[in-house]
Amino acid sequence: MQSKEDMQKYIDEMMRLYSQNNKADITLPPQSNTPQNQQITPLPAPEPVPEPATNTKPELLPITPVELIEAIPENLPANESYTETGFLQVNVTAGEKAFPLENAVVVITQKSPLGQTAISINATDKSGRTPIITLPAPDIGENNDANTPFASYTAEIFLKGYHTVINENVPIFSGITSILPVNMVPLPTNATNRREITFYSNEPQF
Amino acid sequence: MTGEPFIPERITVHLGTPDSNASNITLDFPDYIKNVASSEIYPTWPDSALRANIYAIITFALNRIYTEWYRARGYDFDITNSTQYDQAFFEGRNIFDSVNNIVDEIFNSYIRRQGAIEPLFAAFCNGTTTTCNGLSQFGTVDLANQGLTPLQILKEYYGDDIEIVTNVPVATNTPSYPGSPIEIGDRRTEIFTLQTQLNRISRNYPLIPKIAAVDGFYGEDTANSVRTFQSIFNLPQTGIVDEATWYQIAYIYISVKKLAELNSEGLSIEEAFVPIPDRLSAGSEGEAVRILQYHLAVIGAYYQSIQPAQITGLYDAATETSVRSFQRTFGLPETGVVDESTWDSIYSAYAGIVESVPLEEDDVVLYPGTVLREGITSEYVRVLQNYLTEIHNTYPAIPAVSTTGYFGPLTRESVIAFQNQFGLRPSGIVGAQTWDAITSVWSDLKFGFDKKPFQNPGYTITAT
Incomplete structure (x- = not known):
């Protein structure tokens, strides 16, 4: 299972690469159980990202609010059964919706044989919202059972000065938009680590 | 119940x-x-x-x-x-x-x-x-x-x-839904509330365009602001204010105002230098308790797991609940007593908020603590007359008054008109409740008209 530090390094690497508008192939960081010099198959190069009109980039985040990675790695067996798509939208605010948080980084990951794999990274806009993120979901089909199949993803939200929020088991149903409201909490000044707050969801069983 | x-x-x-x-x-x-x-x-x-x-x-x-x-x-x-x-x-x-x-x-x-x-x-x-x-x-x-x-x-x-x-009243302390949807061409008193609340919200959500004239008329600009609000808050973007939109606007307005009011309360707290006793607990009273409650109120606005505290100066059961929930959230022993280590965590949480969050500049003057009535001369009366005169620009039924600092019969009439407009007892005297209502309305109108950087463009606001 890919460690949290690896995930963080991965994200930092993504940011560094995109800040240079580097169109080189993106490679995943080496896995802990593979030799250092063996790289994983790179993801296809994403679409070029246009420079923003005004140069008001905050210090942590040199990326523009566009979806950076759309391609799903092909060797994820779970995806073979996900023939439909569902949607996710993340709304990041503080003070219980008193004000929106711009430039929060929202990473959507999925469990895979490689561990947690990032499949989408976005930054929030001036209203604290990500664009609508399209994610693979299972076909609902002719369901006589009240239980409906869905896909599970993890959402991680990072913003300097705030606790990191991790939302596990975010359910995505075919054709449905899941709206994820995230209330960010400012870090106390004596917090020695960037403390994480993790939420878990469970869907009903019938 | x-x-x-x-x-x-x-x-x-x-x-x-x-x-x-x-x-x-x-x-x-x-x-x-x-x-x-x-x-x-x-x-x-x-x-x-x-x-x-x-x-x-x-x-x-x-x-x-x-x-x-x-x-x-x-x-x-x-x-x-x-x-x-x-x-x-x-x-x-x-x-x-x-x-x-x-x-x-x-x-x-x-x-x-x-x-x-x-x-x-x-x-x-x-x-x-x-x-x-x-x-x-x-x-x-x-x-x-x-x-x-x-x-x-x-x-x-x-x-x-x-x-x-259906249409059950919602206890938000803001005006109730008028009962039928509001749309382009309508002219009603409830639209003043709508426009004021949206302008206030737009201060924190700058993509919502400002409504240039708070005039009780639902024109194209008001509809545009409503539509943008609907899009941000996952409502159908109809540009029509139905019950769902009305209450969503009210809830967001309440969140926005809560922080703003705490900020203005904080101004007087910062001025007061008061030594903090080693422990505060049930029954304690005084300025140190007010400071404690203020900090808990601010922190509580950001943490859903911390129960809010009223700023009364008396350490009552609600204050103790708030302290316990704070201690629980921060991994401290839930004693309900504020000792040094609890204060350290409170200061640290509060400082973290102040560091991360842009503080609103709100120069609302706080209630002077004494009732203002006819016959008094004071600087606070001058401030009151200024607020009423600016409010008059939006609510012409509330007469403007010269800012002489003397509370005469004209000032009294203006106060009564304000109290009638906003559902207060028309006593003609200004105690805490009326003062707070006047500053709240003034602040909404003033900050409503202020454009921030990156404000959704449209037109220049001239407060008429």
Whole structure:
């Protein structure tokens, strides 16, 4: 299972690469159980990202609010059964919706044989919202059972000065938009680590 | 509780069985319902099934609140998230758009027996592994597929003598929905409220365009602001203010104002240098307690698990609850007593907020502490006259007054006109309540007209 530090390094690497508008192939960081010099198959190069009109980039985040990675790695067996798509939208605010948080980084990951794999990274806009993120979901089909199949993803939200929020088991149903409201909490000044707050969801069983 | 049921602004949920050692979180009532509905049923179910279930969920929660089921037994919460006792709720979870839209529409409705007032004890169970004398969630899917309406589905389970009450007042301390949707071409007094609230919200959500004229007329600019608000808050972007939009605007306005008011309260706190005693506990009184309560109020605005404190200067039961919830959230022993290590954590949490959050510059003058009445001369009277004159620009029925500093008959008339306009007792004297109302309206209008950087462009505002 890919460690949290690896995930963080991965994200930092993504940011560094995109800040240079580097169109080189993106490679995943080496896995802990593979030799250092063996790289994983790179993801296809994403679409070029246009420079923003005004140069008001905050210090942590040199990326523009566009979806950076759309391609799903092909060797994820779970995806073979996900023939439909569902949607996710993340709304990041503080003070219980008193004000929106711009430039929060929202990473959507999925469990895979490689561990947690990032499949989408976005930054929030001036209203604290990500664009609508399209994610693979299972076909609902002719369901006589009240239980409906869905896909599970993890959402991680990072913003300097705030606790990191991790939302596990975010359910995505075919054709449905899941709206994820995230209330960010400012870090106390004596917090020695960037403390994480993790939420878990469970869907009903019938 | 007695009297006509209403929808509470917020609800406190215990995250475990009633006697378990778990946190309580407090959140807006519609958000609670959206969470429960997203946790209890599938979003892909047919519309009538979703609605029937959501009516039951709302009614169940209202029943707990109206009967004070937990509060009357000494618990400090309204409901739990244990499905053994109440209904499922997962803190921080996502909401489904199908559920979101329905709850926005019906959160202020509930089921009751004809002839009764109380919200029904709307028990439900999944209908597969458990059955009960109430709604079967599983069963609603079939009934909906057979073409039954939500009310018909509910009658199947709860009996023929039930009815659905709609347009229930919401206890938000802001004006109620006027009863019919507001759209382009309308001219009504409620539109003043709408325009003022939207302008105030747009200060924090700059993509919402400013409404140039707060004039009670619903024109194209007001509709545009409404549409942008709807898009940000996941409402259908109709540009029409229906009940769902009206209350969503009210809830966001309340959140925005809460922080602004705390900021202005903070100005006087910062000026007061008061030595803090080693411990504060139940029964303590004085300025140090006010400072404590102020810090807890600010911190509580950011942490749902910290119960808010009123700034009274007296360390009462509510203050102790607030302190305990703070200690719990920060991993301190839950003693309810504020010792040095609790203060350290409070300062650190507060400083963290101040560091991360852009502070609003709000130069509202705080209530001077003495009642202002006819015959008095003071600097505060001059401030009052200035506020009234600026408010006059939007509300011409409130006369402008020269800022002489002398509270004469003209000033008194203006105060009475303000009190009449805003539903206060028209006494003609300015105590804490009237002063706070005047500064609140003035602040909304002033900050409403202020454009911030990146404000959605449109036109130049000239406050007329």
